[in-house]
Amino acid sequence: MVLNPVISKLSGKLVVLASASPRRLEILRNAGLRFEVVPSWFKETLDKGLFKAPHEYAVETAKQKALEVARRMPFKHLKTPDIVIGADTIVTVDGMILEKPVDKHDAYRMLSSLSGKEHSVFTGVAIVLCHEKENEEVDYQLIDFYEETKVKFADLSEDMLWEYINSGEPMDKAGGYGIQALGGMLVEYVHGDFLNVVGFPLNHFCKQLDLIYNHCASSSDQESASVHVSHNGTHTTSITTQPPPNLELKNQDLQQITALMDGFKASKALFTASELCVFDLLHSRPRLDAAQVAQEIKASVKGTECLLEACVSLGLLKSKERTLQKPVYENTDLAMRFLRSDAPFSLHGYIQHCNNTIWPLFSHLESAVREGTNQHEKAFGKISKDVFQDAYYNSQEVKLRFMNAMHSIAKVTGKAVATAFDLSRYKTACDLGGCTGAMAYEFTKAHPGLSVTVFDLPAVVEMSEHFHPLQKDNRVSFVAGDFFKDELPKADLYILARILHDWPDEKVHILLRKIADACTPGCGLLISEIFLDEDRGAPSRGLLQALSMSEGKQRSATEYSLLLKSHGFIAAHVRHTDNFLDAMLCIKV
Numbered sequence: 001m002v003l004n005p006v007i008s009k010l011s012g013k014l015v016v017l018a019s020a021s022p023r024r025l026e027i028l029r030n031a032g033l034r035f036e037v038v039p040s041w042f043k044e045t046l047d048k049g050l051f052k053a054p055h056e057y058a059v060e061t062a063k064q065k066a067l068e069v070a071r072r073m074p075f076k077h078l079k080t081p082d083i084v085i086g087a088d089t090i091v092t093v094d095g096m097i098l099e100k101p102v103d104k105h106d107a108y109r110m111l112s113s114l115s116g117k118e119h120s121v122f123t124g125v126a127i128v129l130c131h132e133k134e135n136e137e138v139d140y141q142l143i144d145f146y147e148e149t150k151v152k153f154a155d156l157s158e159d160m161l162w163e164y165i166n167s168g169e170p171m172d173k174a175g176g177y178g179i180q181a182l183g184g185m186l187v188e189y190v191h192g193d194f195l196n197v198v199g200f201p202l203n204h205f206c207k208q209l210d211l212i213y214n215h216c217a218s219s220s221d222q223e224s225a226s227v228h229v230s231h232n233g234t235h236t237t238s239i240t241t242q243p244p245p246n247l248e249l250k251n252q253d254l255q256q257i258t259a260l261m262d263g264f265k266a267s268k269a270l271f272t273a274s275e276l277c278v279f280d281l282l283h284s285r286p287r288l289d290a291a292q293v294a295q296e297i298k299a300s301v302k303g304t305e306c307l308l309e310a311c312v313s314l315g316l317l318k319s320k321e322r323t324l325q326k327p328v329y330e331n332t333d334l335a336m337r338f339l340r341s342d343a344p345f346s347l348h349g350y351i352q353h354c355n356n357t358i359w360p361l362f363s364h365l366e367s368a369v370r371e372g373t374n375q376h377e378k379a380f381g382k383i384s385k386d387v388f389q390d391a392y393y394n395s396q397e398v399k400l401r402f403m404n405a406m407h408s409i410a411k412v413t414g415k416a417v418a419t420a421f422d423l424s425r426y427k428t429a430c431d432l433g434g435c436t437g438a439m440a441y442e443f444t445k446a447h448p449g450l451s452v453t454v455f456d457l458p459a460v461v462e463m464s465e466h467f468h469p470l471q472k473d474n475r476v477s478f479v480a481g482d483f484f485k486d487e488l489p490k491a492d493l494y495i496l497a498r499i500l501h502d503w504p505d506e507k508v509h510i511l512l513r514k515i516a517d518a519c520t521p522g523c524g525l526l527i528s529e530i531f532l533d534e535d536r537g538a539p540s541r542g543l544l545q546a547l548s549m550s551e552g553k554q555r556s557a558t559e560y561s562l563l564l565k566s567h568g569f570i571a572a573h574v575r576h577t578d579n580f581l582d583a584m585l586c587i588k589v
């Protein structure tokens with residue numbers, strides 16, 4: 001017989017069936033398996049609402065039944081089994097999970113819900129492989145799978161129902177019937193494994209043993225395997241071999257955790273070097289040693305030495321050893337391009353903002369999470385009602401720092417956003433909240449026929465000329481106003497770059513309504529944001545940024561397009577730019 005070699009693989013092993021079901025015992029005995037029966041004490045009380053699909057509930061119950069026996073045996077039976085098998089059978093109909101009826105009325109409820117309909121029978125199976133270690137501890141490797149069989153019942157009259165219930169057969173059976181006995185008379189057809197309905201999917205079990213013992217997952221194999229077998233058009237069987245709980249210390253995992261734990265130290269080292277203008281100094285005077293750098297930045301030699309060495313380890317500086325002399329330092333290419341304050345793509349302004357604004361907010365993250373509120377008061381000693389009003393109408397220093405931060409991000413991201421779409425049909429654009437105009441200049445550079453009006457708060461427009469490029473472009477102009485309150489300049493393309501994430505949906509609707517009112521059909525609206533993946537699992541840049549945001553939230557491209565759609569904008573294209581920001585072009589219909 002074809003399957004016998006698989007069953008024979010278990011000979012000589014202590015196999016335990018963790019089940020009180022006489023049907024399971026019979027099915028496995030008939031297959032020639034030799035085993036002990038130790039019924040599980042696990043109470044079948046898992047919360048069904050916690051499972052996405054019914055089979056997950058059956059599999060989890062099977063696992064718990066088998067694990068309970070595997071863990072109990074070494075203590076109560078003073079022997080460790082090699083293999084423990086657990087199973088759980090359920091019936092599903094109309095979104096309900098039916099187990100064994102608790103009384104005759106429950107049996108009536110179940111059987112009448114099955115009458116004249118097709119239902120599914122799922123049996124979840126768990127195989128626990130026990131590995132005894134030298135110190136007498138036991139490792140458990142868990143393999144689980146499930147099988148689905150479809151069964152159709154004939155129409156059942158009340159008389160038939162009660163006659164069957166009064167036979168006593170339904171009481172210890174999932175769904176209230178035993179297909180192998182009187183219950184077989186109620187059934188019109190069965191699609192799939194008959195024994196699965198009775199309580200144990202023997203064929204699938206043997207295939208799984210074959211996988212374990214003859215193919216990939218030997219009992220000592222710690223790797224996971226996943227195999228999906230499709231039997232026929234009516235049902236699909238899944239086999240999932242899962243790794244045991246991983247008790248081994250893997251260096252790669254440890255490195256991942258350490259990198260996360262140390263992440264803040266790396267950020268702070270970068271912020272400090274940037275704040276102390278180390279990268280600017282080493283740009284104008286490369287190859288200084290630690291004492292020379294310390295003197296220039298007015299810091300201690302010891303502290304500077306540590307900071308420089310840390311920057312070398314982070315790839316921001318290079319050190320050159322000199323025989324019998326102290327090492328000297330210079331910027332790496334990365335520092336030259338992004339960290340010196342006069343570099344074309346300098347992030348210096350944004351780094352200062354991170355250090356002075358984001359860092360203090362993050363140091364109160366625990367309170368922010370507990371309270372769900374902005375931690376401005378704790379971090380800066382005063383309540384914040386509106387981050388922008390605070391940033392712009394606070395001290396001159398704070399305002400400049402904030403504008404610098406926005407400017408550096410816009411310079412780094414501007415080209416990718418400006419060139420994401422063909423905008424040749426637009427002649428006039430309005431960059432709402434366009435701050436220093438850095439993004440607007442990228443748009444006019446990329447689109448020769450386009451003029452851009454930057455619309456921002458009066459305090460911003462007043463300062464914006466400090467940031468204008470040397471070669472001024474008269475296609476960029478500035479208008480002062482509040483986009484929530486004032487009339488928007490007329491344009492056939494509106495740009496919202498890094499604006500919407502700062503606001504809750506209510507405010508986004510106010511702004512979009514104003515833009516929609518200013519638009520004629522065919523006008524464009526270009527939004528640029530970090531678009532979260534649709535399952536909101538990434539990118540972490542966006543998700544981490546959300547932790548310190550006051551009122552706003554990060555959204556996926558679909559979430560943005562739904563907001564826009566409600567104001568008559570159809571999302572025409574979405575571009576993931578690989579830069580800081582993604583972009584979406586919408587058209588007013």
Ligand SMILES: O=c1[nH]cc([C@@H]2O[C@H](COP(=O)(O)OP(=O)(O)OP(=O)(O)O)[C@@H](O)[C@H]2O)c(=O)[nH]1
Nearest residue numbers: 019020021023088089173174178179197198199
């Ligand atoms: O057609 C049939 N359908 C179902 C059965 C039997 O129903 C029970 C299902 O219950 P469960 O999976 O919880 O298993 P228990 O009997 O409680 O035993 P455990 O100790 O393993 O929890 C099962 O016995 C099926 O065989 C049937 O006989 N015919």
